[in-house]
Amino acid sequence: MSAISIAFVDDHPILLEGIVSVFSRSNELNIVAKGYTTEDALKIAETHSPDILVVDLSMPGDIFEAISRISGRQTNTKVIAFTAATGIDQAVRALDAGASGYVLKGSTADDLLNAVHAVRTGETFITQGFAGKVIAALRNASLRKAAAQAIKLSIREEQIVRLLMRGRTNREIAEQLHISEKTVKHYMTVLMQKLNVRNRLEVVIAAQKLGDVVDPGAAAASAHQTYLN
Template identity: 50%
Template sequence: MPLITVALVDDHPLMLEGLVQLLSRSGDFKVVATGKSAQDILDICESHEPEVIVVDLLMDDDVCKVITTAIRISPNTRVVTFTGAEGVEPAILALDAGATGYVMKGSTSAELVQAIKSAKVGETYITRLFANDVIAKLRDAPLRRKAAKALILNVRERQIMRLLMVGKNDAEIAIALRISETTLEKHMIDLWHKLKVRNRREAVIAAKRYERPPVMH
């Protein structure tokens, strides 16, 4: 599969260097540009049009406003905010501005990787620590429904569910997704927990309920 083109903008040089190394080592991404200011976000979107741009929310300008402008400049670019900004309100502002993902810097590297992959396919990803609170307070109803759906099943989990629903066993699923059976087992445990089921049959039945976005009031 082609690599996901990613740009990174953060005003902390060590953080930026670490992100470049992390994504370059993963084998799934191609880092096409880096920057250290809000203005760099706009310049990169205009010159590189990356599929996903990961930006720090705490920089030298109104980054949320810049996100909205960046999306207008490069409509096919998805924005993931990776930030130390705490609390629900910064996440709501970022998502309302057009960001597709919101990941706290205290999260695991796996969460950031998943957020980027989710963004690539148009799914919303929010740090799980306070995802439910953020979803409940989002002002945009369609975005709220989309985020709620993404909270239930992320990209990898949906891939697994599709294979389960066509009758694939664990070994076949691991081969299809190019992961180890140990890694698959960890995903399965997360799936069972999220779907509140006890076994594979119940998981398949439950997953079908999430084909449509949940109604939220």
């Protein structure tokens, strides 16, 4: 399989050089260009048409308009926003403009590489722990569905969510899945972290927004009984 062509644009030279240095060591990637401004991003997209274009959001110029123009061109270039901006509005604007990924700069190099691979295969990638709030804020249903794919639940986590939506207590979940109640509590903690929520009810609400683990027959029971557990 050929290497993924990629370009990086960021107005912080030291950070940019560091990223390029790290990713130039990967045999999976071919770095074709780098730049420092929104105008550079547009020129790189036009001249090199990389598979992936990683851009900062705080550069001079209208980066959201640039993302829209790049994503709207008849090329296969996918845009990943790599930014320190943790505001939900910024993320929603970037995704609405056409970005396929949103990675916070506090993430690891592996996280960014995972985003590159996910976006390259047509998925939407959002930094874990941040994705839930972004999904809830997206007004466009198709975008929300695509963004929801960024949150991956294990088979066991999906089983627990389905039982939660039927109003089951931790003890009942443990008995049905043949695991300990302590293990159920552990999974609940993991689910709350993944979905960026604070309690059992919010886990159910977030899961309903994700859509892929919803049990239609459980909605009525969960709305009432989840408060009790």
